[in-house]
Amino acid sequence: MVSIDAMRENPASPPAVETSLVYAHGLAAIVTLLISVAFGVLASIELLVPDLVGNSPWLTWGRLRYDHTQGIMLGWLGNAFFAFLYHGVPVLTGRRVTSVKLGQWIFGLWNFAVVVPGWILVLAGFSQPLEWAEFPLVIDAFVVLALLLALLQFLPPFFSRGLEDLYVSSWYIIGGLVFTLLAYPMGNFVPELVPGARGAAFSGLWIHDAIGLFVTPLALAVIYFVIPAATRRPIFSHFLSMLGFWLLFFLYPLNGTHHYVFSVIPMSAQIGAIAASTLLGVDVILVVANLLLSLRGAGWFPRDPALRFVGTGTVFYLIVSIQGSVQAQMAVNQSVHFSDWVVGHSHLAMLGFATFAAAGGLIHAWQRIPWARYNAVLLDWAYWLLVAGVVVMVSDLTIAGLVEAGFWQSTAPWMDSVRAVRPYWLVRTLTAVPIAAGFITLLLGLVTGNRGDGLRAVQQEVGLEPVEAIAPRLAPEVA
Amino acid sequence: MKRVLRMSYLVAGLGGVGFFVMSILLLGVWPGQALEEQIRQTKPDRPLALTASEKRGRVIYAREGCAYCHTQQIRYLSKDVARFGAATLAWETIFDYPHLWGTRRIGPDLSREATVRSSDWQLSHLYAPRALVVDSVMPAFPWLFDGAPDRPKQEARDLLDYLETLGRNRALAGTEGEAHARNACNCSQDEKQFAFGSPVLNASPSLPRRKGDFPKLARSSDLSRGQQAYARYCATCHGNRGEGDGPGAAGLHPRPVNLSEQEYSADRLGFSLWNGVAGTAMPAWRELTPADLSALEEIVRGFHVAQSDPAIPPAVLALGARVYAARCAQCHGENGAGDGSAAGQFAIAPTNFRTQRPNLAASLRALRDGIEGTPMAPWTNELSEAELSAVAYFVRTLYIGDSNP
Numbered sequence: 001m002v003s004i005d006a007m008r009e010n011p012a013s014p015p016a017v018e019t020s021l022v023y024a025h026g027l028a029a030i031v032t033l034l035i036s037v038a039f040g041v042l043a044s045i046e047l048l049v050p051d052l053v054g055n056s057p058w059l060t061w062g063r064l065r066y067d068h069t070q071g072i073m074l075g076w077l078g079n080a081f082f083a084f085l086y087h088g089v090p091v092l093t094g095r096r097v098t099s100v101k102l103g104q105w106i107f108g109l110w111n112f113a114v115v116v117p118g119w120i121l122v123l124a125g126f127s128q129p130l131e132w133a134e135f136p137l138v139i140d141a142f143v144v145l146a147l148l149l150a151l152l153q154f155l156p157p158f159f160s161r162g163l164e165d166l167y168v169s170s171w172y173i174i175g176g177l178v179f180t181l182l183a184y185p186m187g188n189f190v191p192e193l194v195p196g197a198r199g200a201a202f203s204g205l206w207i208h209d210a211i212g213l214f215v216t217p218l219a220l221a222v223i224y225f226v227i228p229a230a231t232r233r234p235i236f237s238h239f240l241s242m243l244g245f246w247l248l249f250f251l252y253p254l255n256g257t258h259h260y261v262f263s264v265i266p267m268s269a270q271i272g273a274i275a276a277s278t279l280l281g282v283d284v285i286l287v288v289a290n291l292l293l294s295l296r297g298a299g300w301f302p303r304d305p306a307l308r309f310v311g312t313g314t315v316f317y318l319i320v321s322i323q324g325s326v327q328a329q330m331a332v333n334q335s336v337h338f339s340d341w342v343v344g345h346s347h348l349a350m351l352g353f354a355t356f357a358a359a360g361g362l363i364h365a366w367q368r369i370p371w372a373r374y375n376a377v378l379l380d381w382a383y384w385l386l387v388a389g390v391v392v393m394v395s396d397l398t399i400a401g402l403v404e405a406g407f408w409q410s411t412a413p414w415m416d417s418v419r420a421v422r423p424y425w426l427v428r429t430l431t432a433v434p435i436a437a438g439f440i441t442l443l444l445g446l447v448t449g450n451r452g453d454g455l456r457a458v459q460q461e462v463g464l465e466p467v468e469a470i471a472p473r474l475a476p477e478v479a
Numbered sequence: 480m481k482r483v484l485r486m487s488y489l490v491a492g493l494g495g496v497g498f499f500v501m502s503i504l505l506l507g508v509w510p511g512q513a514l515e516e517q518i519r520q521t522k523p524d525r526p527l528a529l530t531a532s533e534k535r536g537r538v539i540y541a542r543e544g545c546a547y548c549h550t551q552q553i554r555y556l557s558k559d560v561a562r563f564g565a566a567t568l569a570w571e572t573i574f575d576y577p578h579l580w581g582t583r584r585i586g587p588d589l590s591r592e593a594t595v596r597s598s599d600w601q602l603s604h605l606y607a608p609r610a611l612v613v614d615s616v617m618p619a620f621p622w623l624f625d626g627a628p629d630r631p632k633q634e635a636r637d638l639l640d641y642l643e644t645l646g647r648n649r650a651l652a653g654t655e656g657e658a659h660a661r662n663a664c665n666c667s668q669d670e671k672q673f674a675f676g677s678p679v680l681n682a683s684p685s686l687p688r689r690k691g692d693f694p695k696l697a698r699s700s701d702l703s704r705g706q707q708a709y710a711r712y713c714a715t716c717h718g719n720r721g722e723g724d725g726p727g728a729a730g731l732h733p734r735p736v737n738l739s740e741q742e743y744s745a746d747r748l749g750f751s752l753w754n755g756v757a758g759t760a761m762p763a764w765r766e767l768t769p770a771d772l773s774a775l776e777e778i779v780r781g782f783h784v785a786q787s788d789p790a791i792p793p794a795v796l797a798l799g800a801r802v803y804a805a806r807c808a809q810c811h812g813e814n815g816a817g818d819g820s821a822a823g824q825f826a827i828a829p830t831n832f833r834t835q836r837p838n839l840a841a842s843l844r845a846l847r848d849g850i851e852g853t854p855m856a857p858w859t860n861e862l863s864e865a866e867l868s869a870v871a872y873f874v875r876t877l878y879i880g881d882s883n884p
Binding site: 046047048050051054055056057060061062063065066125126127128129130131166175179182183186190191192193194195196197198199200201202203204205207213246249250251253254256257259260261262263264265266267269272273334337338339342343408409411412413414415418419422 | 488491494495498499501502503505506507509510511513514515517540541542543544545546547548550552554555556558559561562566567568569571572573574575576577578579580581582583584585586587608609612613614615616617618619620621622667670674684711766767
């Protein structure tokens with residue numbers, strides 16, 4: 001066993017983890033998260049008090065709505081995934097990422113050429129009205145550039161190691177980075193060039209690829225990594241992991257058209273997408289079963305906050321995916337589509353599944369920065385506040401969606417449906433209290449407390465082990 | 480063994496890329512080709528492209544996130560078609576760079592918005608939505624205006640221009656265009672049913688009609704129902720006491736009617752509630768139930784302050800009749816039924832004095848000042864004071880109310 005002091009002296013005991021980049025992306029992740037939440041909360045308050053910001057074009061609902069989702073996807077999840085990758089890739093491959101300098105460029109580009117200017121441009125009125133693609137085209141160019149650089153940064157360690165030894169997290173990382181780079185231009189550029197219904201077909205693909213090829217693979221990379229690393233047990237079945245991985249990459253892209261069911265887009269494409277959506281739910285059951293089986297022995301609420309976040313994220317993943325399969329079915333889709341049900345669904349995906357996974361990955365990497373502060377009590381609070389917030393918010397929006405659907409199926413005046421859901425919108429806004437408090441607590445949990453407390457907690461919990469000891473467990477042969 | 484493994488990963492990797500490419504081909508490129516083919520089959524010869532102003536308006540619509548609350552896509556579903564009109568066809572979207580279909584409806588779908596609302600209503604609504612629609616949650620866009628709803632900046636005009644293109648090409652194609660598309664479309668019977676089977680292209684219950692049936696409304700004694708409906712749907716323009724001074728009235732031309740000054744027949748009220756007043760901001764209220772409409776009728780009647788006319792000397796009435804025949808009948812009709820020979824020229828129908836009786840003050844004011852926003856001009860240059868009051872008295876005698884002619 002390596003003592004903390006030894007780790008401190010040689011914190012980057014091979015494989016070298018660039019802790020400064022983990023730290024920088026981690027902080028940027030939570031800061032952009034808090035700003036994105038502020039956009040969302042303000043937008044939700046404006047639905048209750050529409051004249052709140054009066055004569056200010058900068059804070060009008062539409063622009064806040066654009067910045068909310070782009071900030072969550074690129075600012076929070078993007079940075080959190082990068083933070084995890086700077087820890088995970090060296091551990092998985094036993095090799096350094098390509099270059100610290102390159103890392104600084106990626107950090108600068110991602111935050112100061114994409115997220116911050118993207119937000120400002122949207123607020124100033126420069127944007128595109130495409131879901132998960134609201135930042136203007138000039139920003140998209142920088143996203144693509146940053147994604148290219150990220151490939152250069154993170155992929156060479158995998159290829160120099162050889163593919164046959166890759167653990168499933170590595171596959172998800174490679175898949176996520178490569179396919180995001182392929183899909184991003186399709187969603188952001190094609191609808192500007194191909195009009196109307198034809199462009200919408202591509203838009204639909206991207207709406208699902210954003211979650212399916214960027215968010216989900218990287219979130220799963222985190223989950224598959226943290227569970228064996230923190231439980232000290234290999235994953236239940238490497239075979240199931242790989243089966244899940246390939247099915248996911250086969251099926252996810254084929255889902256897109258389910259956002260436009262009953263549209264003029266050819267019915268055979270819609271039906272194909274619905275079939276793929278159904279199969280995807282089956283695949284997720286397989287993935288989640290494997291993950292939960294791997295969690296055996298850790299209990300429902302493990303003491304390690306990283307593991308607890310990741311485990312709960314896994315459960316949210318199961319629920320949101322089955323919900324997705326259900327709502328893609330025509331009989332359900334025809335009434336809940338366009339309603340708050342879908343808003344609840346996307347929050348369960350992004351705030352439940354992805355955010356819990358990303359937070360778990362971030363905490364896990366953070367614990368292993370020897371000089372980072374760490375406050376376990378606050379992280380506990382963050383977990384419970386967030387669980388409470390997500391559960392209440394998603395239930396509330398789901399019911400609101402059913403209420404709206406009921407009105408829309410009747411002949412009642414449109415405004416009746418708006419009046420009827422306002423109490424639910426109030427509850428949704430109130431859930432911002434535990435959620436925002438949870439995120440602030442998460443931030444405080446990572447910047448208060450003593451330096452090195454993270455490592456000490458790990459040592460107390462499961463006994464400290466050098467990263468070399470983790471690596472073999474993250475290899476297929478062990479499983 | 481390693482070699483075999485490497486091969487298997489290579490195969491799987493290629494498979495992954497293959498499925499991604501397949502997704503683009505199967506769900507992007509191929510539907511695009513099918514849509515292109517359908518567009519070719521069903522498109523009218525020369526659909527109107529957007530003008531420069533309409534294009535600028537579209538950019539504003541896009542940047543303000545309008546599409547995130549208002550879809551522009553009526554689905555192939557009976558509930559969608561019943562609420563909004565014929566389902567959206569592919570060719571209707573050929574000028575949409577990028578599409579604005581939307582995936583959330585907080586407000587109603589706007590695919591067929593073009594002719595539903597008057598432009599003064601649209602501008603007032605953009606300026607201050609809650610001044611017109613109680614409980615609306617739409618953001619206000621006052622920065623597109625110079626401090627008042629009837630003083631739009633260029634941006635508000637552009638946005639209005641764009642709104643008036645929504646569904647325009649489909650409406651312009653007309654019944655011939657529909658028949659052509661229905662015959663040419665190589666689509667299933669189901670699709671045809673939803674795309675072309677709608678009895679009306681635009682099903683908006685707010686769409687005003689100049690002519691049309693209306694339900695015969697029974698008298699209602701449900702005061703509270705009437706008050707609630709009036710407060711929700713009418714008071715924003717007509718004011719709490721019916722005096723035409725609601726918060727939304729300021730930007731409307733013509734101004735909302737002061738209901739305390741007008742006496743209406745039951746049929747006239749029924750018609751206007753059901754069909755709106757074409758050419759004005761008064762929408763139709765076909766989305767309300769008969770019970771609501773009956774109750775509303777009672778509320779409107781209740782606003783009228785009856786006036787007992789002084790006995791008018793026959794000579795004055797005779798003068799009024801002569802002036803009316805010479806000056807007014809051309810539009811308002813010989814018998815005052817609003818059906819004069821020139822009536823058809825106007826976007827707003829001339830008042831039918833047989834079913835609507837203005838109070839003397841309102842009548843005189845209209846003659847002296849005209850009615851802003853309508854073809855009714857001031858008559859003070861043409862008529863003497865005696866003639867003005869004579870004709871003001873006279874038009875009140877034309878009213879037959881609910882009695883049969």
